[in-house]
Each structure stands twice: as C-alpha cells, then as structure tokens.
Amino acid sequence: GENVEQHPSTLSVQEGDSAVIKCTYSDSASNYFPWYKQELGKRPQLIIDIRSNVGEKKDQRIAVTLNKTAKHFSLHITETQPEDSAVYFCALRASSGSARQLTFGSGTQLTVLP
Amino acid sequence: DTGVSQDPRHKITKRGQNVTFRCDPISEHNRLYWYRQTLGQGPEFLTYFQNEAQLEKSRLLSDRFSAERPKGSFSTLEIQRTEQGDSAMYLCASSLGGTLGLDSSYEQYFGPGTRLTVT
Numbered sequence: 001g002e003n004v005e006q007h008p009s010t011l012s013v014q015e016g017d018s019a020v021i022k023c024t025y026s027d028s029a030s031n032y033f034p035w036y037k038q039e040l041g042k043r044p045q046l047i048i049d050i051r052s053n054v055g056e057k058k059d060q061r062i063a064v065t066l067n068k069t070a071k072h073f074s075l076h077i078t079e080t081q082p083e084d085s086a087v088y089f090c091a092l093r094a095s096s097g098s099a100r101q102l103t104f105g106s107g108t109q110l111t112v113l114p
Numbered sequence: 115d116t117g118v119s120q121d122p123r124h125k126i127t128k129r130g131q132n133v134t135f136r137c138d139p140i141s142e143h144n145r146l147y148w149y150r151q152t153l154g155q156g157p158e159f160l161t162y163f164q165n166e167a168q169l170e171k172s173r174l175l176s177d178r179f180s181a182e183r184p185k186g187s188f189s190t191l192e193i194q195r196t197e198q199g200d201s202a203m204y205l206c207a208s209s210l211g212g213t214l215g216l217d218s219s220y221e222q223y224f225g226p227g228t229r230l231t232v233t
Contacts, residue, residue: 006156032220043118043205043224044157051220089156093220100211101147101170102222104156 002027006090006105013080014113021108023090024072032093033066033073034102039086047088048075080112116140118225120206126231127196134192135228139208146189147222148181150174151203157224160204163189164211196232203227 006023013019023033034049050057050064050073057064063076073092077084087109091102119138127133139146144165149157160179162170165186175181178196183189193200207222 034221036224043226046221046223049221091156100145100164100209101149101159101162101172102157103159107154107156 002030002092002094002103004090004092004103004105006108008108009106010109010111012111012113015080015082017080019075019077019080019084019110019112021075021088021090021110022072023074023092023105024070025092026071027092027094028068028071029094030092033064034091034093035062035064035075036089036091036104037086038089038107044089077110080110082112082114085110085112118206118208118223120204120225120228122228123226124229124231126233128233129196129198131196132192132194133196133230134190135204135206135230136188136190137206137208137225138188139206140210140223141187143208143210143223144186145209145211146183147207147209148189148191149205149207149224151205151227152201157205160191193230196230198232201230201232203229 031052036044037047038044061078066073087107089107090105121136146163148160151157159172161181163183178194181191205227206225209222210219
C-alpha cells in the first residue's frame with residue numbers, strides 16, 4: 001500500500017518563529033493531501049488540505065505546498081503561538097481503485113516555547 | 115453537537131471478552147471510516163462504508179473484527195475474543211461522498227475515539 005514518511009518527528013520552535021513539517025510519498029496517483037492537528041487526548045482535527053491540481057494553499061498562518069514531481073508536501077506555520085503545540089499528521093488519499101481511506105504519516109510533535 | 119460522536123469513550127476489558135463500539139457520523143455524511151491509532155502513531159485504516167455497504171477492509175482487520183452500518187447511519191465495530199494487542203484508540207470518521215464515483219468532498223471528520231484497554 002501507499003507509504004508516507006513524515007519529518008521531523010519532533011520540532012521545537014520559539015514563539016513567533018515558523019515551523020515546517022514535510023512529508024514524502026511514493027504513489028503518484030495520490031490526489032488529496034490533508035493535514036490534521038491532534039492535541040493530547042483529543043480527536044484529529046483537519047486544519048488544511050490540498051488537492052493535486054494545486055501547488056499551494058494558505059489559510060491565515062497556515063500554508064501547505066505540494067510538489068508532485070518530487071512527491072512531497074509540506075505544512076508551514078508562521079508566527080507560531082503556544083496553542084499551536086500539538087501532534088501534526090500529514091495524510092494522503094489515493095485516486096485509484098475504490099479505496100477512499102487516508103494513509104497517515106507517523107506524526108510530528110510540535111512544541112512552541114513561550 | 116453536529117460532529118461525529120463515539121460511544122463509549124473508554125473501555126477496559128479482560129482478554130478474551132467481546133467489545134462493541136458505536137459511531138454516529140455527521141448526519142448528511144454517507145461515508146464512514148474506522149481507524150485504529152496506537153500511541154505515537156498516526157491513525158491506520160480498518161474499514162470503510164458507503165451508506166450501508168462495506169466497501170473496503172484493511173489487512174489489519176482480522177476475522178475477530180466485524181463492522182456494520184445496517185441503515186447507513188450509525189456504525190458498530192465489534193472485536194471478539196480481545197487480545198492485549200487490540201489495546202488502542204479506535205477512531206471513526208465520516209465524509210460526504212458524491213455519487214457516480216465523483217467525490218464532492220474528500221474531507222474526513224473524526225470523532226473523539228474510543229480508547230480500548232485490554233488487560
């Protein structure tokens with residue numbers, strides 16, 4: 001099945017700095033790339049997503065970029081705040097077959113230091 | 115609350131017992147997914163329903179696991195003869211899928227999960 005590699009596994013930044021998390025994948029048929037934020041003991045929450053026909057998408061302090069040629073996509077958080085501290089998961093959805101499930105990365109623990 | 119709900123939120127059971135979890139998706143969503151999440155890992159897909167039809171099952175879903183969505187609304191996930199390795203968070207998600215193979219929305223929204231501990 002599809003494999004997603006996520007880096008780094010942990011990331012600490014000072015409040016106000018930017019954070020970047022990167023995911024790489026192998027299946028060029030993947031066509032949808034969401035990012036989820038999961039706080040301790042809570043459900044994963046969709047924070048931003050991008051489809052394969054778009055190279056970049058931005059929503060306030062959060063942006064996602066997609067490089068289909070290189071098969072990687074990244075989450076960018078600017079002006080980080082302590083409440084951004086959480087585990088972030090990238091995911092993707094293949095376009096082939098009947099499968100509609102998401103395949104997730106292993107997560108990045110982001111800590112924003114005040 | 116119009117989000118995805120799951121019941122119970124926590125379940126402690128002894129090895130060998132059967133357990134059943136329930137998921138209520140967002141009301142207009144016709145697609146429902148079950149995932150399993152262990153500590154420090156991302157969710158792993160288990161199975162997927164479109165309306166009442168179970169269309170996909172992961173290799174992770176052993177024959178001790180069964181899921182149903184009898185009326186195309188809520189779903190149940192049953193684990194028979196639980197093992198310690200079944201201890202995990204079981205997450206349900208739902209999405210609004212299109213018809214005729216054309217997806218109107220890929221976005222999946224997760225419930226709070228059921229944390230299963232097998233002792």
